[in-house]
Amino acid sequence: MHLNNYLLSLSLLFLCFHCISQPGNQYVFQKDDSLLKAKYADAVFAKKEVVITSLGKENFIEYKKAYDESYKNIGDFLTSSRAVTSPKELYYLQSLVQLIVKANPELQQLDTRVVFSRDWWPNAYSMGDGTIAVNAGLLIYLDNEAELVYILCHELSHFYLDHTGKAIKKYVETVSDPDFQKELKRLSKQQYKVNERLKVLTKTMVFDNRRHSRSNEAEADIQGYKFMKRTGFDCSSILSALSVLDHIDDTSLYKPVAVENIFNFSDYPFKNRWIEKESAIFSSMTDNSDLTKAEKDSLKSHPDCSKRIVFLKDSIAGIKMPGKKFLVDENLFRQLKKDFYIEMSEECFHEERLSRYLYYNLQMLQAGENLSVAIPSIARCFNLMYKKQKEHAVGLSLDAEGKDFPADYNELLRMLNRIRLEEIAAINTRFCKKYEAEMAGNKVFENEMKKANAIINN
């Protein structure tokens, strides 16, 4: 008995050791269902044909142009790598949508295609035909399913209330208006002060449009709340979701990236001049827009989140039955938040937004997360930057510093915009050498390290 236990222990120990020596759990990238993408695109195209066929004669050309452009954008999105049609993720999202639809019979007749997108910016949007996207860049900030469900309810409300259709109608009616046409014709013949007049013309229209947009958002907020309160989800999450949106620009999921530590090697020390701030000569130069504060506020497409919270607070407080934060799959929700960080960064690579791609992976590296992806990605990024810089084509792949970016991202951008070709190669080989042992067996990493070494040896 003792011997068996001993042997069993040894076997377990061996197995454990074997597990430890594996190069970590490799992340498996989501695999989209391309047939489904094509099916979605076909459905969108078919829908467009129905919409256009049903148009009346009045302003037909303008309507057709607007719908052609709109549906083209939808089709392009759905067939691109941005739209997620990977079965597990899609099924999860559909489960949430079905829950909402089941609780709200008026939504049952709607033909929707709700997907996650791999886009990094925090947003969700209804495209007007039933296609709704929730960006990875928003999902990663949400705390629970209830918040996600509110986002879905809000976007479904836009579709339910046909806000896009009404906006197109408003646009067509505006540009087709005889007085407007008359004014345009007059302007086309006018020689002087054309831009001045155009500014007045478009200013009125833009303000009007933005007012409608804010009104639509407020309407979608209320309708979204109505849909959500029947679902069994916790409606106080509406307030927390809006609060997330309100503070999203100041929120970071990771500690600031310290490039001076990550890229400091004993035989190739970090150079402070890579990240030294330039003197801000024109920091006090502000846009001299002749708009007043009230006018600037009027240009916003959404009401301030704080106002939206105040508007809904009382209604939510009046709900007697507390709902749930999770009803479908809490574990999957949390897993998707992590997965989408990786997916979103990979999409940045796909679009050659290299500075952002590098930033996300440096965040993960520093946090010790997803190292089997982060480390090879960093090496891959440097190799691609080297190639593009050699061809004098890297400028368009790197963001420029901006006051809206976090300080650590700006620091990284300063470094990327300053390091020279040989410095890129030198940094990458040393980075690869540092993680060589840890990444043993990781084919992606080994391939990138080989490329990095080939560069330096040439």
Add this chain to the structure above:
Amino acid sequence: MKKIATILLFFFTGTITVLAQNLSIDNVQKIVLRNTDAIKEGTEVKGYYFFYVSDKIDKHTNEYTLQITDNNLKKLKDIKFEDSKKVSILESSFNGTDLIFLFYNDDENTFEYQVYGADGTKKYSYTRSLSKKDERFLKMTYQTMGGDEENQFKGLYPVQGAGFISNTPSREDGDFTFEIDYFSSTNNKQWSYIPTEGGKRFSGDYLGSYNGIALFEVLRYSSRTDGNPDSYLIGLSMTDGKKIFEKPTDKAKNKFYPTNLFTLNDGRAVLFGEYFESDANVMKAKSLGFCFIGIDGKGDFISEKYDSWENDMAKYLDVSSKGRIDGLGYLFMQSSVQAADGSIYIIGEGFKKVASGLGIAANVLSGGAGSGLSNSKIKVTNLAIIKFDKEFNVKAATLYEKNSNNIELPEGFGWYGVIALGKVVKYNFGGFDYSYTQINKDNSSFTVCYKDYVKEKDYKGSTFNAITYNGDKFTKDVINTKSEASSSTVLPSKQGSVLMLEYFKKKKILEAHIEKLN
């Protein structure tokens, strides 16, 4: 009007895409690429300006927009004003705290210098009226006056934190001279200085400023046909423009012609130029070599160091006769930098006077009546970077080969001496390929940029070239600049990068993006 409808559709249904460091402006009806330039503090690019007609107000008046961006092309401010439709922008400068723009108004024959603070607020405006004679004379210098030509002339200089100096040719009755104007950026004050006494013709080059003194190299001609001018230095008080000193440049051990003023890391002011035999005509004679002359606040020469072609330069370059370098010809000083370790680098571009087949043929065919062309032409050759140590000894010289270009000289120019010819090639014909030099903040690295045109198997077209010194070695980088654009130019950017500007006439799009050098 289709364009307006598209814009409106965007507002109703569109999305916003974030772009990297590039700028794309569409519906640009006309662009003159010279109306865009970098705003520099020293050699550091701090931003850009784009000057364009944004609206036509009436038959005689345009609305202009001067758009200022930061050095990442992010728009900072639009400065709009209405003025005659015959207004063009000639130059700009930045003195570390304030901006100045020089506008020419062809209707009113005025130069207007507008000073703006770093917050974009207009501070002062100074106007200079131009006589007809002034205008004609200036048009020879500022080729852009009223036209679309590339401008090579530089007449506006910053005085750190205080103001700006303008140096432009001037006509005073029958005399050709130059006018120095100082425009304060801290208060609404200016002064002018125009040399007219003791000569019939004057030309002046601003060398720099030190200890509150603005220093100029002046050539004084006793008559319009005088071919042997007097060369002297004048120091003007920055406060009121009064002359503090006037020193002939033949009072040093050797006669010299200064082209640059350095303020060394230890605060000393040193003039750099070429030196000559004591009785030489600096405009025509071949120089004996380079010199570094220390100068104090009274204009006295307090130190002198000479590096001859024969003994010093010949160790590093194949100098065949006085100043004539194999592979270069004569050297025109384009710029100079002092590195962190005190070394001084002189960047020069070579040029030779050669026989012009076209000119000779044209003159023969004209039967002696004159064809308007000289029998000689200029061949612009290679670039050279010469290194001097802290004691001004020559330590290294490197030639950078590029394709030569020819400039046909008009009649009369063939007799010009070396220095004068170099200036003509640079400012009248824009014939040199050199573009600019940039040095970083701590002087540990600098980049020299120039244009070229190549005909190779893989590529035939224009190139933009950069030679970078990073503290221990020089590296070279080349960007092929041929594109489908109707016109394009390369402007300085943050050190290590350039700004590529392209205008697509058919699509009416102006695109600008920053690209890194290697």
